[in-house]
Amino acid sequence: MGRLLAALIWVITIASVWLFANARWWFPPGITEHAPDYDRQFMLTIIVVGFAFVVAQLALGVAVWRYSSKGDRAERAVYTHGNNRLEMLWTGITAVIFIGVALLGQRVWARLHFYEAPAGAAQVHVVAQQFQWNFHYPGADGQFGHTDPKLIKDSELNFVGLDEQDPAAKDDQVVTTLVIPVNRPVELALRSKDVTHSIWVPETRFKQDLVPGMNINVHYTPVQTGKFELACAELCGQLHYKMKSYLLVVPQDVYNEMIRLPQAGFQTRVTQLLKDYPLGISQVPPRAAPAAQQ
Amino acid sequence: MEEVTKAEAHPAEGAAHGGAHAAHAGAHHHAPPSGFIRKYVFSIDHKVIGIQYLFLAMFSAFTGMLMSLLMRLKLTTEHPFAFLAAVFPNGAPGGVMTPEFYLSLVTMHGTMMVFFVLTTAPQGGFGNYMLPIQVGADDMAFPRLNMLSFWVTFVGLVVLVSAIFVEGSTSLGTSAFVNKYLGGGGSGTIGPIGGWTGYPPLSALGKAAGPGQGAGVNLWVLSIAIFCVASLLGSLNFITTLLNMRCRGMSLMRMPLTCWSWFTTAILALLAFPVLLAAGVLLLLDRNAGTSFFIPAGEVVSDVLLPHKGGSPILWQHLFWFFGHPEVYIAILPGMGVTSHLLSTFARRPVFGYRAMVFAMFGIGLLGFFVWGHHMFVSGMSPYTGMAFSVLTLSIGVPSAIKTFNWLGTVWGGKLRFTTPMLFALGFVSLFVAGGITGLVLGQTTLDLAMHDTYFVLAHFHLVMGVAAIFGIFAGIYFWFPKMFGRMMSERWGKIHFFLSFLGVYGIFMPMHTMGVVGMPRRYSAFTEYAFLGKLHPLVLFVTISAFVTAAAQLIFLFNFFWSLRKGEPAGDNPWEATTLEWVIPSPPPFDNFAGKLPTVYRGSYEFSVPGAPDDFILQTTPDEDVPGLSHEGDGAARARGQGVSTGNGHNGQH
Numbered sequence: 001m002g003r004l005l006a007a008l009i010w011v012i013t014i015a016s017v018w019l020f021a022n023a024r025w026w027f028p029p030g031i032t033e034h035a036p037d038y039d040r041q042f043m044l045t046i047i048v049v050g051f052a053f054v055v056a057q058l059a060l061g062v063a064v065w066r067y068s069s070k071g072d073r074a075e076r077a078v079y080t081h082g083n084n085r086l087e088m089l090w091t092g093i094t095a096v097i098f099i100g101v102a103l104l105g106q107r108v109w110a111r112l113h114f115y116e117a118p119a120g121a122a123q124v125h126v127v128a129q130q131f132q133w134n135f136h137y138p139g140a141d142g143q144f145g146h147t148d149p150k151l152i153k154d155s156e157l158n159f160v161g162l163d164e165q166d167p168a169a170k171d172d173q174v175v176t177t178l179v180i181p182v183n184r185p186v187e188l189a190l191r192s193k194d195v196t197h198s199i200w201v202p203e204t205r206f207k208q209d210l211v212p213g214m215n216i217n218v219h220y221t222p223v224q225t226g227k228f229e230l231a232c233a234e235l236c237g238q239l240h241y242k243m244k245s246y247l248l249v250v251p252q253d254v255y256n257e258m259i260r261l262p263q264a265g266f267q268t269r270v271t272q273l274l275k276d277y278p279l280g281i282s283q284v285p286p287r288a289a290p291a292a293q294q
Numbered sequence: 295m296e297e298v299t300k301a302e303a304h305p306a307e308g309a310a311h312g313g314a315h316a317a318h319a320g321a322h323h324h325a326p327p328s329g330f331i332r333k334y335v336f337s338i339d340h341k342v343i344g345i346q347y348l349f350l351a352m353f354s355a356f357t358g359m360l361m362s363l364l365m366r367l368k369l370t371t372e373h374p375f376a377f378l379a380a381v382f383p384n385g386a387p388g389g390v391m392t393p394e395f396y397l398s399l400v401t402m403h404g405t406m407m408v409f410f411v412l413t414t415a416p417q418g419g420f421g422n423y424m425l426p427i428q429v430g431a432d433d434m435a436f437p438r439l440n441m442l443s444f445w446v447t448f449v450g451l452v453v454l455v456s457a458i459f460v461e462g463s464t465s466l467g468t469s470a471f472v473n474k475y476l477g478g479g480g481s482g483t484i485g486p487i488g489g490w491t492g493y494p495p496l497s498a499l500g501k502a503a504g505p506g507q508g509a510g511v512n513l514w515v516l517s518i519a520i521f522c523v524a525s526l527l528g529s530l531n532f533i534t535t536l537l538n539m540r541c542r543g544m545s546l547m548r549m550p551l552t553c554w555s556w557f558t559t560a561i562l563a564l565l566a567f568p569v570l571l572a573a574g575v576l577l578l579l580d581r582n583a584g585t586s587f588f589i590p591a592g593e594v595v596s597d598v599l600l601p602h603k604g605g606s607p608i609l610w611q612h613l614f615w616f617f618g619h620p621e622v623y624i625a626i627l628p629g630m631g632v633t634s635h636l637l638s639t640f641a642r643r644p645v646f647g648y649r650a651m652v653f654a655m656f657g658i659g660l661l662g663f664f665v666w667g668h669h670m671f672v673s674g675m676s677p678y679t680g681m682a683f684s685v686l687t688l689s690i691g692v693p694s695a696i697k698t699f700n701w702l703g704t705v706w707g708g709k710l711r712f713t714t715p716m717l718f719a720l721g722f723v724s725l726f727v728a729g730g731i732t733g734l735v736l737g738q739t740t741l742d743l744a745m746h747d748t749y750f751v752l753a754h755f756h757l758v759m760g761v762a763a764i765f766g767i768f769a770g771i772y773f774w775f776p777k778m779f780g781r782m783m784s785e786r787w788g789k790i791h792f793f794l795s796f797l798g799v800y801g802i803f804m805p806m807h808t809m810g811v812v813g814m815p816r817r818y819s820a821f822t823e824y825a826f827l828g829k830l831h832p833l834v835l836f837v838t839i840s841a842f843v844t845a846a847a848q849l850i851f852l853f854n855f856f857w858s859l860r861k862g863e864p865a866g867d868n869p870w871e872a873t874t875l876e877w878v879i880p881s882p883p884p885f886d887n888f889a890g891k892l893p894t895v896y897r898g899s900y901e902f903s904v905p906g907a908p909d910d911f912i913l914q915t916t917p918d919e920d921v922p923g924l925s926h927e928g929d930g931a932a933r934a935r936g937q938g939v940s941t942g943n944g945h946n947g948q949h
Contacts, residue, residue: 213590
């Protein structure tokens with residue numbers, strides 16, 4: 001019985017390690033500046049975790065394999081109540097490793113969250129609502145128009161409550177796709193109209209809740225162009241699983257060009273880019289915008 | 295031998311407690327009840343109450359498990375099933391489950407499992423039954439309070455189950471009453487859909503936030519609040535009993551580690567549940583009295599600007615997780631206690647590092663109160679706070695590693711007896727390591743950026759607080775069944791149950807880690823919308839198959855349990871040749887446990903393979919002079935065995 005259990009424990013251990021070593025089910029390639037550091041920290045942690053996991057399971061298996069009772073009434077186990085020196089040694093080693101990993105695990109976090117977005121970052125206001133993402137861009141003047149929850153009227157397509165009276169609002173664009181320029185920091189101002197949502201694009205190695213009543217500013221820098229799926233990662237109701245959008249990372253000139261377009265042109269351009277870009281990282285230069293050709 | 299001599303000395307506190315207890319026992323002596331109702335229903339006997347808790351947990355566990363099977367089915371295929379349409383006309387019209395039906399399964403599964411299984415069975419069930427016996431008391435300190443805490447728990451469960459039926463039931467019609475108070479008829483939902491964490495504003499806005507947010511949520515919150523009250527009553531009782539009612543000689547450091555784990559758990563429950571209770575009351579007020587504790591200003595739902603002002607959704611998360619994280623340890627600590635107890639018993643060795651185990655348990659309990667923020671790294675909480683929580687979180691790995699180390703130390707060099715309870719205890723160790731260690735990933739702020747709310751989290755906490763804890767419960771059931779019911783469970787079926795379950799749970803939860811790495815979000819009712827989730831389908835299918843196999847194995851357990859109740863072999867007093875106090879009394883124990891005379895304890899709980907002793911175990915109640923090899927006055931002075939036990943119960947099964 002002991003040997004069967006030991007064998008089973010080892011088989012499970014090997015299968016688990018294989019599952020993690022298998023490149024088929026792994027992170028998609030990262031597209032942000034911090035992604036390589038994220039992946040390194042993940043690998044380091046997984047190696048520590050994997051090592052501890054394998055050693056513990058191996059030891060358990062060995063104990064189970066070796067120390068089986070023979071059913072002899074006269075047999076006796078080793079009689080001790082422990083070993084304080086071993087105990088201290090073990091505690092010391094794990095404490096150093098765990099705390100060390102914990103400290104290393106703050107670096108990317110600190111870089112992203114302890115500093116304001118660098119000057120010149122592209123700005124997008126994100127307003128989530130049940131099962132829809134709204135991305136609000138400042139338009140040609142680079143200034144966001146005034147918004148007010150009182151003005152929100154989904155039925156009139158004013159999803160973010162944009163104040164039409166405000167001159168700065170005239171050129172603002174609101175679409176349901178997130179478009180950002182490559183190799184330039186982007187600052188997202190995150191808000192939610194109704195319940196808590198969470199913005200999640202696996203390739204960015206970044207996730208942040210959008211909380212009603214709060215305005216949360218985050219920033220990162222994409223370094224690859226392409227089209228990526230954007231999901232909601234915080235349960236927000238019935239159709240949570242369908243609250244989908246796309247992240248488009250486009251060359252800077254394309255971005256600068258489209259940010260000057262009026263709402264309708266911007267919308268058309270986004271639709272076109274969504275069509276042109278295949279899913280994933282891609283260098284395909286998107287077709288020139290119709291407006292620019294004229 | 296040095297160790298043995300230490301264990302011999304009677305610490306003064308032990309004697310003092312014995313004295314205090316004598317007075318106590320007089321006040322408590324009561325005749326066994328005769329009527330059916332007083333004996334089996336409204337019983338004040340801690341043993342009956344313990345069994346009631348266990349049955350309540352078993353009902354909840356199987357209900358929760360069935361829900362998880364439905365969830366797996368929904369995630370695996372969109373194929374319509376006629377039986378679903380027949381059983382759930384609202385939840386699965388046409389045989390395909392609706393998203394809100396799926397989410398209500400998520401919510402009810404989580405709530406049932408966490409509260410009514412993982413909190414109830416190990417503490418309410420085994421703790422109630424065994425703690426008084428293991429410390430040598432004739433009952434809990436407050437038997438009536440004990441009865442009350444069970445029945446309050448029962449009411450909580452009834453309210454929770456009723457939450458499934460109030461909303462969306464077409465059979466209730468569409469009267470004004472139903473529409474106003476019960477969330478309206480026929481929305482197709484069967485229960486609240488906010489998840490077991492019930493984050494507001496989703497859970498606070500009522501029907502405006504969509505299906506599954508009506509009356510069912512009120513009942514769901516109410517049920518949790520009721521459960522909190524029951525847990526508070528229970529933990530007060532546990533703490534008092536353990537501190538005041540230990541028998542003569544039962545010093546704290548002679549207690550079985552199970553008692554230490556129930557004690558620590560009770561302290562955690564006493565400090566954590568009031569916070570959840572308060573949060574629950576505030577949420578109920580937000581929902582029904584127009585307050586704004588968790589609802590901020592400027593909420594716009596379906597184009598309507600709500601009048602709420604000044605609330606904070608994050609406040610709920612802080613209150614919830616201030617409870618929620620200790621809750622994880624409330625679920626797992628008793629499993630740790632049982633595992634330590636069983637590994638020692640079936641390895642025929644003293645627990646390796648008993649003191650370290652006690653301190654580690656308290657270390658985990660204490661640190662458990664300072665780490666709740668790791669559930670909230672990406673919630674909008676200050677990133678500096680997140681960093682502090684992160685470092686504290688990883689330091690909790692240290693006492694957990696001490697426990698693992700000591701479990702390995704206990705079996706190392708033992709003479710292992712592979713009984714079913716031992717297999718489950720060994721399984722616990724394996725699963726605890728597998729599930730706990732990924733906390734090292736999730737506890738880092740940086741790594742949580744991608745892992746938060748993915749299947750990686752699901753895998754982590756299911757393995758460690760779900761499955762490992764359940765293995766602890768199974769270990770306890772197989773181990774104490776003979777004591778509780780006087781009969782053995784079938785070892786053969788027990789072992790089949792173990793091996794299938796062990797393999798099955800790894801098959802379910804290991805692949806979920808890699809799903810999480812790929813980025814699969816939790817609480818999605820279908821993976822049909824995203825291309826990056828599509829390639830995970832083989833794993834999704836594998837997990838579902840594993841889940842069904844594992845569930846089938848639980849039927850073996852169910853059969854074994856009920857079959858053994860009537861047909862199992864008679865157990866005798868001490869079938870496992872164990873050392874603690876429950877094994878010196880008959881199986882099942884008499885009404886007041888020790889037949890009117892409380893025992894005296896002469897040694898620690900885990901005296902196995904003591905050199906020189908005739909057997910490889912020495913009962914806690916056996917004085918030194920009764921163990922020939924240990925007697926200082928030589929064999930001639932050894933008196934008849936059993937004299938140390940003032941009950942005269944004897945201790946059959948010792949030879």
